[in-house]
Amino acid sequence: MSVIFGRNVPLHLHHQLTMLTNVEHLGIAVKSLAASDELFTKLFNVAPYKHEEVASEGVTTSFFKINQTKIELLEATNPDSPIAKFVEKKGEGIHHIAFEVDDILSEMERLKNEGFVLLNETPKNGADNKLVCFLHPKGTNGVLIELCQEKKD
Numbered sequence: 714m715s716v717i718f719g720r721n722v723p724l725h726l727h728h729q730l731t732m733l734t735n736v737e738h739l740g741i742a743v744k745s746l747a748a749s750d751e752l753f754t755k756l757f758n759v760a761p762y763k764h765e766e767v768a769s770e771g772v773t774t775s776f777f778k779i780n781q782t783k784i785e786l787l788e789a790t791n792p793d794s795p796i797a798k799f800v801e802k803k804g805e806g807i808h809h810i811a812f813e814v815d816d817i818l819s820e821m822e823r824l825k826n827e828g829f830v831l832l833n834e835t836p837k838n839g840a841d842n843k844l845v846c847f848l849h850p851k852g853t854n855g856v857l858i859e860l861c862q863e864k865k866d
């Protein structure tokens with residue numbers, strides 16, 4: 714008899730529900746969204762599909778989509794923004810990799826139990842209609858990882 718574990722999923726299948734699926738986007742820290750919009754529009758030969766400010770993160774973003782690949786450009790909107798500190802310390806460049814998850818709460822629980830350091834204890838509002846959580850780069854070989862779950866209406 715299979716053991717039922719949360720959401721009526723047999724235990725041996727449950728791990729398949731809590732995992733990082735696709736790369737949702739690559740985050741690139743930039744000094745000027747206007748200048749980088751122009752540069753990446755030339756590079757991709759496609760214009761950004763949206764601009765969105767996330768005041769809680771102190772960023773304004775620009776999103777490009779090339780087939781299934783999403784690129785998020787991020788400019789700081791205040792000196793305390795993580796992007797401002799990053800650009801000041803490391804210059805412009807790749808800032809984070811975001812992964813899509815089906816169930817961010819279960820995934821945060823799983824990763825916490827695996828010893829990863831969550832930078833926010835509960836999911837927070839991200840851009841592009843997502844709930845997000847970040848893992849400390851010190852625990853992921855120096856790469857800032859973001860988890861993204863599509864907000865359900």
Ligand SMILES: CC[C@H](C(=O)O)C(=O)SCCNC(=O)CCNC(=O)[C@H](O)C(C)(C)COP(=O)(O)OP(=O)(O)OC[C@H]1O[C@@H](n2cnc3c(N)ncnc32)[C@H](O)[C@@H]1OP(=O)(O)O
Pocket residue numbers: 740767770772785787795796798799802808809811832838839840841843845847849850851855856857859
């Ligand atoms: C949510 C909107 C949008 C979305 O997709 O929806 C976004 O993606 S918003 C993105 C901006 N928000 C965040 O990045 C939130 C998570 N980040 C943080 O909490 C901080 O930036 C943190 C904790 C990663 C670093 O902050 P801290 O104040 O500790 O800055 P330090 O410069 O002291 O960094 C400590 C240590 O970490 C290294 N570091 C910092 N940022 C990164 C990074 N992006 N990738 C890799 N490593 C990073 C930094 O170099 C320091 O290492 P050290 O060896 O001591 O130099």
Ligand SMILES: [Co+2]
Pocket residue numbers: 738740785809811859
């Ligand atoms: Co992001």
